[in-house]
Amino acid sequence: MGALTDSRKRLTADHRLPIPSFPPPSPPPPSKRPKLAPFPSSLDPSTSASPPPNPSPQIIHAVAAASTSNTPGPSSSSTPASSPLPNRRRLPPPPPFKRPIHGPQRVLRAFRFDGPARPHAAGPSWSSPSSPPPRSLGLEQYVELVNSVSHSAPPTPNAIPDAAREKEAVPLEVVAIEEDGDERKQQDDEEEVVRGSVVVRRVPLYKELYEAASRKRDAKLKTLEFEVRLAEEGRLGLERLAEVLPRISPKKEEVPEPFVPLTDEDEEIVREALHGRNSRERLAVHEPSNIVITREILQCLNNQEWLNDEVINLYLDLLKERELRQPSKFLRCHFFNTFFYKKLISGGYDYKAVRRWTTKRKLGYSLIECDKIFVPIHKEVHWCLAVINIKNKKFQYLDSLGSMDMKVLRILARYFVDEVKDKNGQQIDALSWKQEGVKNLPLQENGWDCGMFMLKYIDFYSRNMDLIFGQKHMQYFRKRTAKEILNLRAE
The missing domain is CATH 1.20.5 (Single alpha-helices involved in coiled-coils or other helix-helix interfaces)
Structure with missing residues (x-):
């Protein structure tokens, strides 16, 4: 049973081997006789003619030498020849086609075996409809295919354009990817270009x-x-x-112009002017009004001091100059000095005493053309303000202590009627205008800031602003007034 099994295995192996085409070798020596003798191949032309029945030993040795030198393969036991022993069992015929040695049978989609035939491949196309189904690759075809994919032969230099040459000069690395059709992903990358299932990497992966x-x-x-x-x-x-x-x-609310804080430099200048040692030093000279401000005169702007006539009159002249510089920003006003009302009532009521104060040649305009006329009123130790409001046709009285003087308003109403009749030749009924005290007036809370309150009444009304200041601003207003007098410019 063991010998029979061994014979079957050897018989199967003999069927798989190709049949060489050369004369049969000499029979083995008597001590090692073969168990099986194959039939001669009917397809090999070299073995179609039967050998001589009694070959000479020289012919047998020559044929054996030729077979061993030309055909690498199995042992001589599988060579086709007519068996000299008629009693031996004959083998079945060999397969109709030779089965060559082949390489691995795994199909790589990276090489696209299911696509069209490559131009360098010899023989019929593998995927052509008229061609027979593809066979498994042999070792030589497999090696040739790998070499053609990895190292393709470059075309002739004449047929390569310049752009193609630059493109081929870049080293490429071919990476084979084996994946299913459902798992393919389109990759848009500057360094990788997907062509089917082959990824061409312009920069090597290791770099x-x-x-x-x-x-x-x-x-x-x-x-x-x-x-x-x-x-x-x-x-x-x-x-x-x-x-x-x-x-x-x-x-952030914008600071109104009357409350713009002083700079450090301005603070230092004002401090030096108010607290210097030489009291007779001239600090400012206003030539149009011929007013000279010394340190002694300016020191009335220190805290807890009463304002004098020179400081008040110079500041009113500066307000008029400010209006002339920017007429569109301020109301058209006239500012009487501190001596006007005293001169008007010096003899009870004397218009002729002040008639030449308001000539058009001197002022350049008539009082009836103004919007407001401001008249400082000095009562021994207290400053008040009277306003002829031509724009609203009324006379107003402003006292920082909250008092009211109707006599002053009646006198000013009479003066304005005489002034218009004398300068303009018109008769107006100013006596019928409203005479009132201003309500919600900012009031002083001490005994020395009346003059400062009066100047700020005039300043705010000339700006056409409401009186939005109070006692807490008086110290700032004193420094600001001193700065404007030193600069001879009201802001």
């Missing part, structure tokens, strides 16, 4: 990995990346803050 590792180890690059990220987060934070800040922060 990419090396550069990535270098970037991770570079401390300076990490610092720059951190700074960039920090700057980007800061920019986004500022943008969000700019959107939220107007809602959570109150709007």
Whole structure:
């Protein structure tokens, strides 16, 4: 049973081997006789003619030598020849086609065996409809296919354009990807181009990995990346803050012009002017009014001091000059000095005493053309203000102590009727205008700021502003008035 099994295995192996085409060798020696004798191949022309029945030993040795030198393969026991022993069992006929030695049978889609035939492949197309079904590749065909994919022969130089030459000069790395059709993904990358199932990488993978590792180890690059990220987060934070800040922060109110704070330089100049040692030093000279301001005169602007006539009259002249500089910003006003009312009532009521104070040649305009006329009123130790409001046709009285003097308003109404009749030849009924004291008037809270209150009444009314100041602003107004007198310019 063991001998029979062994014979069957050897019989199967003999069927798989190709049948060489040369004369049969000489029979083995009697001591090692073969168990089986194959039939001669009916397809091999070299073995179709039967050998001589009694070959000579020289012919047998020559044929054996030729077979061993030309055909590498199995042992001589499988060579086709007519068996000299008629009693031996005959083998079945060999397969109709020779089965060559082949390589691995795994189909790689990277080489696209199911596509059209390559131009360098010899023989019939593997995927042509008229061609027979593809056979398994042999070792030589497999090697040839691998070499053709990895190292393709370059075309002739004349047929390659310049752009193609530059493109082919870039080293490429072919990476075979074996994947299913459902799992294919289109990759749009600058360094990788997907062509079917073959990825052509213009930069070798090891270089990419090396550069990535270098970037991770570079401390300076990490610092720059951190700074960039920090700057980007800061920019986004500022943008969000700019959107939220107007809602959570109150709007910054602009400081009105009468309350603009003094600079440090102005503070130092005013302090030196008010507290210097030489009291007779001339600090300002106003040539149009011929008023000279010395340190002694200016010191009335110190805290807890009464204002004198020189400081008040010079400041009123500066207000008139301010109006002439910017007529569109301020009302058209006339500012009488501190001596006008005293001169008007010197003899009870004397219009002729002040008739020449308001000539058009001297002023350049008539009083009836003004919007408001300001008349300082001095009562022994107290300053008040009377206003001829031509724009609103009324006479107003302003006292920082809250008192009212109707006599002053009646006298001014009579004066204005005489003034218009004398200068303009018109008869107006000013006596019928309203005479009133101003309500909600800012009042002084001490015994020395009456003159400062009077000047600020005039200043705010000439700006056409409401009286929005109070006792707390008096110290600032004293310094500001001193600064404007030293500069000979009201702001």
